[in-house]
Amino acid sequence: xxxxxxxxxxxxxxxxxxxxxxxxxxxxxxxxxxxxxxxxxxxxxxxxxxxxxxxxxxxxxxxxxxxxxxxxxxxxxxxxxxxxxxxxxxxxxxxxxxxxxxxxxxxxxxxxxxxxxxxxxxxxxxxxxxxxxxxxxxxxxxxxxxxxxxxxxxxxxxxxxxxxx
Amino acid sequence: xxxxxxxxxxxxxxxxxxxxxxxxxxxxxxxxxxxxxxxxxxxxxxxxxxxxxxxxxxxxxxxxxxxxxxxxxxxxxxxxxxxxxxxxxxxxxxxxxxxxxxxxxxxxxxxxxxxxxxxxxxxxxxxxxxxxxxxxxxxxxxxxxxxxxxxxxxxxxxxxxxxxxxxxxxxxxxxxxxxxxxxxxxxxxxxxxxxxxxxxxxxxxxxxxxxxxxxxxxxxxxxxxxxxxxxxxxxxxxxxxxxxxxxxxxxxxxxxxxxxxxxxxxxxxxxxxxxxxxxxxxxxxxxxxxxxxxxxxxxxxxxxxxxxxxxxxxxxxxxxxxxxxxxxxxxxxxxxxxxxxxxxxxxxxxxxxxxxxxxxxxxxxxxxxxxxxxxxxxxxxxxxxxxxxxxxxxxxxxxxxxxxxxxxxxxxxxxxxxxxxxxxxxxxxxxxxxxxxxxxxxxxxxxxxxxxxxxxxxxxxxxxxxxxxxxxxxxxxxxxxxxxxxxxxxxxxxxxxxxxxxxxxxxxxxxxxxxxxxxxxxxxxxxxxxxxxxxxxxxxxxxxxxxxxxxxxxxxxxxxxxxxxxxxxxxxxxxxxxxxxxxxxxxxxxxxxxxxxxxxxxxxxxxxxxxxxxxxxxxxxxxxxxxxxxxxxxxxxxxxxxxxxxxxxxxxxxxxxxxxxxxxxxxxxxxxxxxxxxxxxxxxxxxxxxxxxxxxxxxxxxxxxxxxxxxxxxxxxxxxxxxxxxxxxxxxxxxxxxxxxxxxxxxxxxxxxxxxxxxxxxxxxxxxxxxxxxxxxxxxxxxxxxxxxxxxxxxxxx
Numbered sequence: 001x002x003x004x005x006x007x008x009x010x011x012x013x014x015x016x017x018x019x020x021x022x023x024x025x026x027x028x029x030x031x032x033x034x035x036x037x038x039x040x041x042x043x044x045x046x047x048x049x050x051x052x053x054x055x056x057x058x059x060x061x062x063x064x065x066x067x068x069x070x071x072x073x074x075x076x077x078x079x080x081x082x083x084x085x086x087x088x089x090x091x092x093x094x095x096x097x098x099x100x101x102x103x104x105x106x107x108x109x110x111x112x113x114x115x116x117x118x119x120x121x122x123x124x125x126x127x128x129x130x131x132x133x134x135x136x137x138x139x140x141x142x143x144x145x146x147x148x149x150x151x152x153x154x155x156x157x158x159x160x161x162x163x164x165x
Numbered sequence: 166x167x168x169x170x171x172x173x174x175x176x177x178x179x180x181x182x183x184x185x186x187x188x189x190x191x192x193x194x195x196x197x198x199x200x201x202x203x204x205x206x207x208x209x210x211x212x213x214x215x216x217x218x219x220x221x222x223x224x225x226x227x228x229x230x231x232x233x234x235x236x237x238x239x240x241x242x243x244x245x246x247x248x249x250x251x252x253x254x255x256x257x258x259x260x261x262x263x264x265x266x267x268x269x270x271x272x273x274x275x276x277x278x279x280x281x282x283x284x285x286x287x288x289x290x291x292x293x294x295x296x297x298x299x300x301x302x303x304x305x306x307x308x309x310x311x312x313x314x315x316x317x318x319x320x321x322x323x324x325x326x327x328x329x330x331x332x333x334x335x336x337x338x339x340x341x342x343x344x345x346x347x348x349x350x351x352x353x354x355x356x357x358x359x360x361x362x363x364x365x366x367x368x369x370x371x372x373x374x375x376x377x378x379x380x381x382x383x384x385x386x387x388x389x390x391x392x393x394x395x396x397x398x399x400x401x402x403x404x405x406x407x408x409x410x411x412x413x414x415x416x417x418x419x420x421x422x423x424x425x426x427x428x429x430x431x432x433x434x435x436x437x438x439x440x441x442x443x444x445x446x447x448x449x450x451x452x453x454x455x456x457x458x459x460x461x462x463x464x465x466x467x468x469x470x471x472x473x474x475x476x477x478x479x480x481x482x483x484x485x486x487x488x489x490x491x492x493x494x495x496x497x498x499x500x501x502x503x504x505x506x507x508x509x510x511x512x513x514x515x516x517x518x519x520x521x522x523x524x525x526x527x528x529x530x531x532x533x534x535x536x537x538x539x540x541x542x543x544x545x546x547x548x549x550x551x552x553x554x555x556x557x558x559x560x561x562x563x564x565x566x567x568x569x570x571x572x573x574x575x576x577x578x579x580x581x582x583x584x585x586x587x588x589x590x591x592x593x594x595x596x597x598x599x600x601x602x603x604x605x606x607x608x609x610x611x612x613x614x615x616x617x618x619x620x621x622x623x624x625x626x627x628x629x630x631x632x633x634x635x636x637x638x639x640x641x642x643x644x645x646x647x648x649x650x651x652x653x654x655x656x657x658x659x660x661x662x663x664x665x666x667x668x669x670x671x672x673x674x675x676x677x678x679x680x681x682x683x684x685x686x687x688x689x690x691x692x693x694x695x696x697x698x699x700x701x702x703x704x705x706x707x708x709x710x711x712x713x714x715x716x717x718x719x720x721x722x723x724x725x726x727x728x729x730x731x732x733x734x735x736x737x738x739x740x741x742x743x744x745x746x747x748x749x750x751x752x753x754x755x756x757x758x759x760x761x762x763x764x765x766x767x768x769x770x771x772x773x774x775x776x777x778x779x780x781x782x783x784x785x786x787x788x789x790x791x792x793x794x795x796x797x798x799x800x801x802x803x804x805x806x807x808x809x810x811x812x813x814x815x816x817x818x819x820x821x822x823x824x825x826x827x828x829x830x831x832x833x834x835x836x837x838x839x840x841x842x843x844x845x846x847x848x849x850x851x852x853x854x855x856x857x858x859x860x861x862x863x864x865x866x867x868x869x870x871x872x873x874x875x876x877x878x879x880x881x882x883x884x885x886x887x888x889x890x891x892x893x894x895x896x897x898x899x900x901x902x903x904x905x906x907x908x909x910x911x912x913x914x915x916x917x918x919x920x921x922x923x924x925x926x927x928x929x930x931x932x933x934x935x936x937x938x939x940x941x942x943x944x945x946x947x948x949x950x951x952x953x954x955x956x957x958x959x960x961x962x963x
Binding site: 029031035037038039040042043044046048077078081086088091094097098100101102103106109118124125128131132134135136137138139142145 | 828
């Protein structure tokens, strides 16, 4: 097996990777880029822990070959906060304590981010439908739903600066 | 009570790390020169290893370990039980496989890929032995022994008929008690073996140093017990074993102390002379631990007016291939039962039997979800038969204020000094509409509606006045920094529920400083004093209690030094947070102008070379107060599909003072999710022919509840009692494990209310509901047929 060089954008920065054809995107991110916020939960697409955005779409990185990402735009949890400011989704998860052990938090936030990109004002039913493939054993999902709904509100608030400011 | 800090919600101290992906879990630890490990696991349920050919694996450059290469000391991964009750039956790698997935060899190599190749190059010759998936078969006369003998208190104890341990507990004279009964009820309940399903698979990184010391980053609930076991197994003095606390991706009992993969990783690192990382695959993890499956036979005597006269409980627990804590399980099964209701006479007979399945382990509630399911189902049935309101029956017989609570079985008892049950039952009944619930078995349409309730609890720690069968104490070290901020150095693990957050709050409250000024230090075993383990819902009560004790000591020092600087009597001083100055401020209420911030005081101490204000304390709580929980469930059954929809869940908690409101609610919501899974769907089934999981290690087939199983947020109603636990830090006691314990019984009782059918086997799946409905229909049809036949006979006679 030979390594192949690919080019991609990772969290807004240009990258050149040299990867074997059988290397998983999840492992390259964790072991070469030291971006360990994206988690291994099952390796076979059952739990959603490895979710990131690939060309804007939520994607299971444990089922994605790195070599297939030539020219791709990848966003991981580490790239979500910009200029030292948390994304509205992160802020809402923080304020609602919408995590316990935190192992699914990256994927829940990346899913919520993807949902809000598609639908800026989702209903609770839409949030629940969107997150149906992502497992959390700690929270019972209630606080995650609260945070996701509030993230939408927070983002709206951020987009419309109040008259005072 | 008015508190400055307790009862308020703040952003969690571990929050930024968790929402930005920068929190470090074991699997995220990456060290220079680090190698990767893989474990060879048995495909057979019971098989002896005749030989392992390592030639090809070694040729690939891998380090290989088998039973012959590791210490042969028998260990038990959970050393919280005292030596006379600590059954040791496993070694670092096994000489014979006792369940599918048992680790028999391990390899380490520079890359995970190479390690996997080396693993596949190992050639094993097996002698396959008869295996048992059913405890009844395992006990049969000529059954193949799963263990010949185990190590107990330094001596080999023979195992007969595969019975790991048996135990009887007697209170009073049960025969006499049943003589006083007007009615006697007997039922058998069966609970399921379910997978912990923590999000992070069990993992370990071990970094060996050239002086023979090791640094270990494990998934564990106790860094100190992991350290002690590793020191013992590998014969390394404890000052050369440093176990680091890293965040853990959920555990629920699965990482009770030293996971079996931890010593494997250490052995590989010592041999490879490289740091080694071992991350279990999900499939491996599913073959590592499950909740104890128990068969509970209950016999309860009651008088006509609803007083319990006696109880007789027979328990059979399925241990699996290794006995982690079956003795303790039997203790607590007796204890939870005795603490749920006042039994003037009680007899408990428990037996735990080895089988060739995944080892059973504590899982959120440790025996309590099982005991409470059975007991709360039967008491609901008794109340109905006596035509009493189940709430009335419970209040008449439950163990409340002033009663004796068995926190961890007969040796761990305390007197109940706070009890929110009457308030929780009253409020819960109102919120669910208890009085308007249907009359059981009266509905006919496709969709049938039911309301059920159950009450339970969990112990807050395992403390008691006398040393018990389990070790229980915590330690904390607190120091004031030179700017008035505070470091809390505590060995306790936070599984995510916010234990360390609560500890920080307790310290901030006592020291009178803003919560932002209290830091939780990174912890390892070299720099912390002993904490037994985060289990038994002891985090806030026992771990927080130790921190509170140390904080009181430090506060005394603050006042002594401040009295010198302010020239006021130490006893006249108070300290309170000042949010503008962002400091604790020390002053005398009579002379409020004479004040000093804690930061200025600490700096003054340093300038004067007076020393550091700091204290280290250990604390054993001498109580183990019950954290009570009540469940009211409103559900609808679709009688054509058997599908159950939760309309509303009302969950009440008596955790004493609520330290972290958002996190306490989070515990109850999480408890509901796991409780629903246990009640309705989760089940690990074993193929009797192969001894394998029928799910083959696929997580989805374990049916861990997803978001689709959870009710909408407005339909989960949580509420708290207004209680104060006199023995807890600021009146607080536990919550975590209590949150699931009564859930399954509340569902079973609601299903009875909807359908008029009692379910005694978990999980109560749609298939079981349909089967029961069909059986019921057939029974009704048979009755109808007989009546028609009888009428026909009568008509013919006329």
